Amino acid sequence: MEPPKRRRSATRARLLDGALEVFAERGFHGASVEDICDRAGFTRGAFYSNFGSKDELVLALFQATTDRLLEQIAALLPDLANQPGTLLDAVLGLLGETAPDQRQWHLISTEFTLHALRHPEAARALNEQRAMFRASLTQLVEEIAETSGMTMSVPPEQFVRMIIALHEGARSQSLLEPRKVPAGSLEHTFLPMVLEAVSRPSR
Amino acid sequence: MEPPKRRRSATRARLLDGALEVFAERGFHGASVEDICDRAGFTRGAFYSNFGSKDELVLALFQATTDRLLEQIAALLPDLANQPGTLLDAVLGLLGETAPDQRQWHLISTEFTLHALRHPEAARALNEQRAMFRASLTQLVEEIAETSGMTMSVPPEQFVRMIIALHEGARSQSLLEPRKVPAGSLEHTFLPMVLEAVSRPSR
């Protein structure tokens, strides 16, 4: 009934989804291949017929997640650039909306970052993805700055790097103490000041 | 020859040191008890005569590291507060000097943060430690602001939270791309702007 190609890629997808969940719950090494298969409703036989090893799965998972993320960004970019509102609203909106589940995304991406810090190959893949992500944000910043007649006294990419750094650090604090640090509070308090400091009306 | 009490706590300390190294290298779950014992020059017998389980070791390790860190801070605080120099130099100096090996410290603390996000008890311990750390920084900020006749338009603790967030996010980027993001570059570029924006001379 079902074409085998579709079937295959469907189980692959389900395994990847399961892996995403289980990794978020138990962490990289804490999640066993069997855990992932159980979550996806398969056995290890299915796993090893789709992936060569756990490491291979991790790379595939990261690639799949990255692809989805970049697609979402590409879809959102035009809207954000043309809609009214400040530059920071657009950037922070993009940072937020691309990851519906902030907690899970933070766990996964942080975990993979640690992995990358120990494995150079993973680091290259991660840096590549982050470079594309930054590029999207930088483009957004440049466009909005242009249309609103602003010039920035620091390279836009530097500015974006700073936003990302602050965002990730703040997210960590928000997840650790949700009541004391509401999501986005640090960004919304301090980023306007920085923007004010680095931007001047174009002459 | 050697007093038994001393001997015992000495091996405990060596095991904790070994655990610190091995955790930094292979991560939390990736490090086996035997790895740690090998590193410390003992066997698992010694381990289980000092710790009840791997989890117990982790908590003990975190406590020990935390204690050392807070001691170092307490020792540094008076110097920094009284030495000449700007507020930011003092704060960033404190952030830097407390962890001689930035990479190892980043790996360990990030790993433990992930652990805490999944285990509420660990989260409480971590938040407690971070609160004390923040308190030290806040105190430093308040003292320096006072002696230099400045008033801040945001609560000092908020300001400190923001510095920490930015610092941790920036450190992650620096470790991933040391050549593109020299350590401390983001902080030194943007923090002065924020400080300028939030501080006014006291009337």
Add this chain to the structure above:
DNA sequence: CAAGTTCAATACGGTTGTGTATCCAATACA
């Protein structure tokens, strides 16, 4: 409709890792 192919399930072997129980040496103490 029969042979071949694909995909996942089952069964298995081997490795690794945890924790316990026992043993041995060294020190403390009577």
Add this chain to the structure above:
DNA sequence: TGTATTGGATACACAACCGTATTGAACTTG
């Protein structure tokens, strides 16, 4: 000096996990 205690080593039992080999079922194709 002989006995008791303490700390660490050795040996062992047991579970978890990874990866492979084999089997079976569904679908494709000639």
